[in-house]
Every structure is written in C-alpha cells, then in structure tokens.
Amino acid sequence: MSVDKAGTGISNALEFVSDLLESYDKLDVDRREYVGYILLPATLFLLLSTVVAVTVSLPLTVTLPVIGIGLVVFSAAAVYPKLYINSRKAHIENQLHLVMTHMTVLSTTNIDRMEVFRTLSREEEYGVAAEEIGRVVHLVDTWNQSLDDACRRRAKEVPSKTMADFFERLGYTIGAGQPLEEFLLSEQDVMLSNYETLYESALANLEVMKDLYMSMILSMTFALVFAVVLPILTGTDPTLTVIAVIVLFVLVQSGFYVVIRMMAPYDPIWYHPEGGAPGDRRLYTALGVGAVGSIVLIAITGLGMNGIGPGLPGLLWFLDSTPLPLYICVPLTPLFFTGVILRREESAITARDEEFPSFIRALGATESAKQSTTSKVLESLREKDFGALSPSIERLYRRLQMRIEPEGAWRRFAIDTRSYLIQKFSEMYLVGRRMGGDPKQLGELISANMNVVIQLREQRRQSTVTLIGLIYGITAAATFAFFIGLEIVAILTDLSADLSLDSMEIGQIIYAGVYDLPLIEFLLLTIVLFNAVLSAMMIRTIDGGNPANGYIHFVVLTWLGCLTAIGTRALVGDLLAV
Structure with a gap:
C-alpha cells in the first residue's frame, strides 16, 4: 500500500x-x-x-x-x-x-x-x-x-x-x-453542459472550503483562548502570545479569502456603463451618507475619549456604563444604511434578470410572426406584465417611438436595468437583428442560455445562504470562547489581589501581574472587527454581488461579536461571582 x-x-x-x-x-x-x-x-x-x-x-x-x-x-x-x-x-x-x-x-x-x-x-x-x-x-x-x-x-x-x-x-x-451556423447551433447543448459542469464544480469546491474554513477557524479560536488563559499559570507575557496568535489568525483567514476568491465562478450581476447610470446618484448618496455618518460618530467617540464633547457615553445616555465593545460597533452602524440601499438595487436587478428570458423570447417570436419592427411589437408587448422589467420595457418603447436609433435605445435599456447579462444578451439580439438574423431563433437561443445562468445563480444563492449561517455561527461561538477566557482571567486576577500572597503563596500558582486586561480586551475586539471585514468580503465573493452590499454583513457581524462579548463577560461574571 x-x-x-x-x-x-x-x-x-x-x-x-x-x-x-x-x-x-x-x-x-x-x-x-x-x-x-x-x-x-x-x-x-x-x-x-x-x-x-x-x-x-x-x-x-x-x-x-x-x-x-x-x-x-x-x-x-x-x-x-x-x-x-x-x-x-x-x-x-x-x-x-x-x-x-x-x-x-x-x-x-x-x-x-x-x-x-x-x-x-x-x-x-x-x-x-x-x-x-x-x-x-x-x-x-x-x-x-x-x-x-x-x-x-x-x-x-x-x-x-x-x-x-x-x-x-x-x-x-x-x-x-x-456551415458554421449548423455546427454552432448543434454545439449549444454541449457548451451549456460544459458551463453547468464548470459552475457546479466550482460551487462544490466552495462547499469543501467551507468545511475546511470552519475547522481552521475553530482551531485558531482554541489557540487564542489558550493564549489568553495559559499565561496566568506559566507567567509568560500574555500580550505577545495573544498578538502572535492573532497574526496567525489573520493570515489563515486572509488565505481562505484569497482561495475562495480564486475558486468562485465569475458571474457578475451589475452592469457598470462608462458614463454612469441614472440611479448612480442615489447609490453614491447612500454610500456618502453611510461613510459620513461613520466618520462623524468616530470623531465624536475619539473626541469624547480625550475629554472633548459628550463622547459615546453622551450618545448612549440611557446606559449606566459604556462597555468597550460598543466603542467599535456603534460608530460603524451608519454603513448598514448603505448596504440596505445597494441590496435593494441588487434585488431589483436580479428580478429583472428573471423576467428577461420570457421577454426576449416573446419579442423574437412576435417579430417573426408579424414580420414587423421592434417598436411595433413592443406596442403590444408593453401591455403584458413582465414584473420588474416592465418599466424598462416601457421606456425602451418610448425611445424607439421617438425615432431614437435602435443602438442608442437598447443601450439605454441595458443601463436602465443595470444588469450585466441583460446588457450582453440584448446587445447580441440587436446585432443579430440588424444583420438579418431570424428574431424567433435569436430569442429562443438567448432565452435558453440565460435560463441556464439563472438556475445556476439560484444554486449559488443557496450555497451563499449556508455560508452566511456558518459564518454567523462561527463568529458568535469564537467570540464567546474568547471572552470566557478573558473573564476567567479577570476573575482570577481580582481573586489573587484580595488574597495575601505572602502567607498563602498564591503568587507561585497564579501570575496575575503579567496581564494588561484592557489591552488584551482591545486586541480580542480587533480580531472580532477583522473577522467581520473578511467574512463580509467572503460572502460577497461567493454570491457575486456588489462588494458594497457587504456593509450589511460587516455591520451585523461586528454587532454580533460585540454583543456576544458584552453578554459573555456579564454572564460568566455573574455565574462565577455566585
């Protein structure tokens, strides 16, 4: 063997x-x-x-x-x-x-x-x-x-x-x-089958990476907990030990992000035209509001820590005391607004993608049957319900009726939808019609190809949902473990301070003096913040959406980690105090 x-x-x-x-x-x-x-x-x-x-x-x-x-x-x-x-x-x-x-x-x-x-x-x-x-x-x-x-x-x-x-x-x-046409039409099934195999194998590889990711992060979590707790028994410098493990934690998580980015299938959702799109102003406004809001809160928090202004305790006046984790998660909260706005826009793009195959198939079949122009066909098609795509179809019809050249009208149609696939396939349909192609054949060909992509995207969405659940669970579990170790050390430190070390010789067993607890707590919160950043980027990479949508997961993961830290320290402190 x-x-x-x-x-x-x-x-x-x-x-x-x-x-x-x-x-x-x-x-x-x-x-x-x-x-x-x-x-x-x-x-x-x-x-x-x-x-x-x-x-x-x-x-x-x-x-x-x-x-x-x-x-x-x-x-x-x-x-x-x-x-x-x-x-x-x-x-x-x-x-x-x-x-x-x-x-x-x-x-x-x-x-x-x-x-x-x-x-x-x-x-x-x-x-x-x-x-x-x-x-x-x-x-x-x-x-x-x-x-x-x-x-x-x-x-x-x-x-x-x-x-x-x-x-x-x-x-x-x-x-x-x-003839080239006959060969390529016969190759469509082979091509789509190869693309499905490639896409699904990439998703299968990502599933394997999820299991490896969970195993490695849990291993790093145990290592970090040991780095926090063991120095109280050995007397080594816990700050250096914790920093060393944190660096290793960062390298491992960064490595997984790079590998996942390389393995994820390339399937962009957004279309970014060179001159911009009408909805860009709203998206940039949302990005600006989130960024400015965070900067303002960071400034208020920083000035308050230096004795200038109300600071974070003034903003959270309803709390008796302000735990350190809130100094990290509260200033980042405005970015959640940015993520919500972009998520809504991306959901609208996805909805338009789902309606486009039926629209392009109906357009091609009707043009072929009536032997008419696109604008005449759209006059009847625009009365049908194509869901989220209907407003864009209505604007396409109006532009063609205003005698705008078809290339410009279809280009504006693609910009309206903001969809990468719609832009590519509508351009193919337009070129095919302009050069004398059969509209029915073109519509069916494009519709079949786009339906395959939409089905694969649904599999990708389901894979992303499982990853989100995994990351949120790991974040809560890892933070819980971090701060259990920190709170145990804090309680032992207080206990050793209350005892007479000379008479009981506790100092030979518990080395409480080597700890700088506020600094270690800050380092643990830093890894919580870094985990939120990398995890949000992983989620966006796997689902193929706009990176700015990751602000939602970034803010929620940061709050989850910080609230878990606060709750863990309070719970463990109460239990061990009893």
Whole structure:
C-alpha cells in the first residue's frame, strides 16, 4: 500500500513538473528571456540569502525568515508561468459561454464566417477568449491559412481544454463543408453542459472550503483562548502570545479569502456603463451618507475619549456604563444604511434578470410572426406584465417611438436595468437583428442560455445562504470562547489581589501581574472587527454581488461579536461571582 502511495506521489510530482515546463513555452515572452531576466535573478537571490543566513552570525528568529524570503521569491518566479496559464484558462472558461452564444447569434446572420471571428476578436470585454479568437483571425489574414487549419493550429496552444476541443471540432467540421451556423447551433447543448459542469464544480469546491474554513477557524479560536488563559499559570507575557496568535489568525483567514476568491465562478450581476447610470446618484448618496455618518460618530467617540464633547457615553445616555465593545460597533452602524440601499438595487436587478428570458423570447417570436419592427411589437408587448422589467420595457418603447436609433435605445435599456447579462444578451439580439438574423431563433437561443445562468445563480444563492449561517455561527461561538477566557482571567486576577500572597503563596500558582486586561480586551475586539471585514468580503465573493452590499454583513457581524462579548463577560461574571 505504501509503495502504491509513493508511486502515485512520484507520478503526480512528475506530472506537475511536466506541466510547469510546458507552461514556460506558452508565456507571452520567450522562454530564454524569462529564464534569463526572471528565474536566474530569483535563483541568485535565493543563494545569496542562504549564504548570508549561514555565514553571518544571526539569531535563529532572523536566519529562518531570511532563508524563507529567498525561497518565496524563487518559488514565485518558478511557478509563475503555470499560475499565469491557469489564470488565462480560468478567464477563458468564465467567458466561453457568452463568447459561443455571441458567435452563434452572429453565425445566424448574413455576414461572412470570417467576419464573425473578426467581430468577436474586437470584443475587449471577452478578454483572453477574444485574444485567442484574434490569433485565429491573424493566422487567416496574415499567413493566408484556411479557417479550419487556423482553428486546428490554435487548438494546440490554447490554455483551456474546453476551448481547444471547440477549436478542434470547429476546424474539422468546417473542413468537411458543414456551415458554421449548423455546427454552432448543434454545439449549444454541449457548451451549456460544459458551463453547468464548470459552475457546479466550482460551487462544490466552495462547499469543501467551507468545511475546511470552519475547522481552521475553530482551531485558531482554541489557540487564542489558550493564549489568553495559559499565561496566568506559566507567567509568560500574555500580550505577545495573544498578538502572535492573532497574526496567525489573520493570515489563515486572509488565505481562505484569497482561495475562495480564486475558486468562485465569475458571474457578475451589475452592469457598470462608462458614463454612469441614472440611479448612480442615489447609490453614491447612500454610500456618502453611510461613510459620513461613520466618520462623524468616530470623531465624536475619539473626541469624547480625550475629554472633548459628550463622547459615546453622551450618545448612549440611557446606559449606566459604556462597555468597550460598543466603542467599535456603534460608530460603524451608519454603513448598514448603505448596504440596505445597494441590496435593494441588487434585488431589483436580479428580478429583472428573471423576467428577461420570457421577454426576449416573446419579442423574437412576435417579430417573426408579424414580420414587423421592434417598436411595433413592443406596442403590444408593453401591455403584458413582465414584473420588474416592465418599466424598462416601457421606456425602451418610448425611445424607439421617438425615432431614437435602435443602438442608442437598447443601450439605454441595458443601463436602465443595470444588469450585466441583460446588457450582453440584448446587445447580441440587436446585432443579430440588424444583420438579418431570424428574431424567433435569436430569442429562443438567448432565452435558453440565460435560463441556464439563472438556475445556476439560484444554486449559488443557496450555497451563499449556508455560508452566511456558518459564518454567523462561527463568529458568535469564537467570540464567546474568547471572552470566557478573558473573564476567567479577570476573575482570577481580582481573586489573587484580595488574597495575601505572602502567607498563602498564591503568587507561585497564579501570575496575575503579567496581564494588561484592557489591552488584551482591545486586541480580542480587533480580531472580532477583522473577522467581520473578511467574512463580509467572503460572502460577497461567493454570491457575486456588489462588494458594497457587504456593509450589511460587516455591520451585523461586528454587532454580533460585540454583543456576544458584552453578554459573555456579564454572564460568566455573574455565574462565577455566585
């Protein structure tokens, strides 16, 4: 069994090295240039740091970090090509379903098949996928290769296996004489199936990360509790111990955030036009109100702590005393208002997304049946109930009736909805209609694609709900554990002060004098605040919404942690006092 495991490990290591070496050939720079300008200096830096650490007489706490920095620099330089290629692969696969839908829409029109590729290669929003299509166009236009040869040639270089397979099939199909439209329409089911698999596998990986996250945070919680309590028995400096564990806690949580951000599927909800949108003023006002409100409360609190003005106790006049945790959570409360406003706007965007497939399908079918213009069809369609999308449809109809050119009217329609998907798919429909595509076919194609995305978003929403419950539970449990340890130490400190240490020799058992309890309480509240920030960012990353919506979770998690701290200290103090 051990031999098999060793063989598997060696095989995996050799495969990794092979992939790494292969990635050097796929960089945008020449392999020799990368080795000479990047990898060689990093190797020399590692050797230099190792020589310095070995030859110079330094403490072990300095020697290890010096060698560690050299290893980090060398590892980053050595592994960067693979990370770069993996990043390009992720960018392609995140955009591929939109690229293929756009390509299919263009193929159903009356334009040449090379013009389809040229049009997509100019779509900067598709990023790396557009670059790969542009390279196919370059092979055809510059090197006079046929489209099928160019696709097969580029398939060997594309970092994404999904796109490479697509280019390979496309090349052989075009070479066999099948029209581009027929091939792409038959590929829709394959493309959607691949996209669903990619999306669902990312969500499954996030579920695994949730379990790991809970385990690691609980481990860090136990470590921090021990760091608070044990010094009373050992006499070591608790402040340094607590700071060390807090730094480790921060690094672990930051690492999980980075990994979750890399693993989360790319599926933006908001559309951000270059010139802004009509509702931006309201959103920026909400952001300003929240920020200014927090700054004002922070200023009042800070001035009060220096004896100027009423301070926080003056604002909370109805409390007999102001616990330290309230100095953290109260000044942040106005940001909750900002989060609520943006959450409402995002919910409205989601509602419009859900109505768009039925609208675009009805529009395409009616245009095809009546053989009429979009404005004439909208005259009857606007009477139907399309829920949250109805006001935007009404404004689209009015703009078309005012003889505004269709491109401008549809662009304003996308800005009204603020939806990324609606913007992309409405643009595809408009281009397809302008170039002679069948409106019914276009409507059904776009509707089917968007329905798949909406269903996947629902799975993502459910995954986010479980993460929110997990984070709120961990926050309450961890804070409870932190402050139980702190209150026990505070009670033992008071007890040792009341006893005669000379006669009872308590000082040999309890080292109460090493504690600076207000400072340790402040450090614990700092980790509560940091946990709220990172947790809110994780939630926003997984659900794909606007980062500003995280203000709601940030404020609520901060209040949850602070109230748990206050309640824990009061409860434990009362129980142990009895």
